[in-house]
Amino acid sequence: MIKAALDARGFAYFVDADDDVAGNFQGNLIYFFRLGERREILQIRAMMQHVFSVEDVPKLYEFCNTWNRDQLWPKAYVHVTDEGNAVVVGEVTTDWEHGVTPEQLDQVLLCGIATGCRMGEALGELKSGGSGPS
Secondary structure (H helix, E strand, O other), X not given: OHHHHHHXXXXXXXXXXXXXXXXXXXOEEEEEEEEOOOOOEXXXXXXXXXXXXXHHHHHHHHHHHHHHHHOOOOEEEEEEOOOOEEXXXXXXXXXXXXXXXXXXXXXXXXXXXXXXXXXXXXXXHHHOOOOOOO
């Protein structure tokens, strides 16, 4: 259903070796994970294109706290990579234990993509010296 919904919107995507669906949206890598015992949970995880140094982590924590206070989606958090870079990840998670319609799936996919890209734009402003989320 995820691939069909993305196809219907004309969105480009790929399927990785773990059978996870992902795409590049405005430079941000966005994954569509099916989680849970019966794979009934959809998590849309946006890995932001903007990479920061570990010295920026306090600033990124402030960004995420402000974002999470002011925005409903996506939930934002800081991740320090094995290479010592700091990135922000956004997540929209939905539990469909009782099923989902194509329309509901389409709406959540659009929400995850659009809000993930909006967070990427705000991070771009932060990286270029702006104040972060608005």
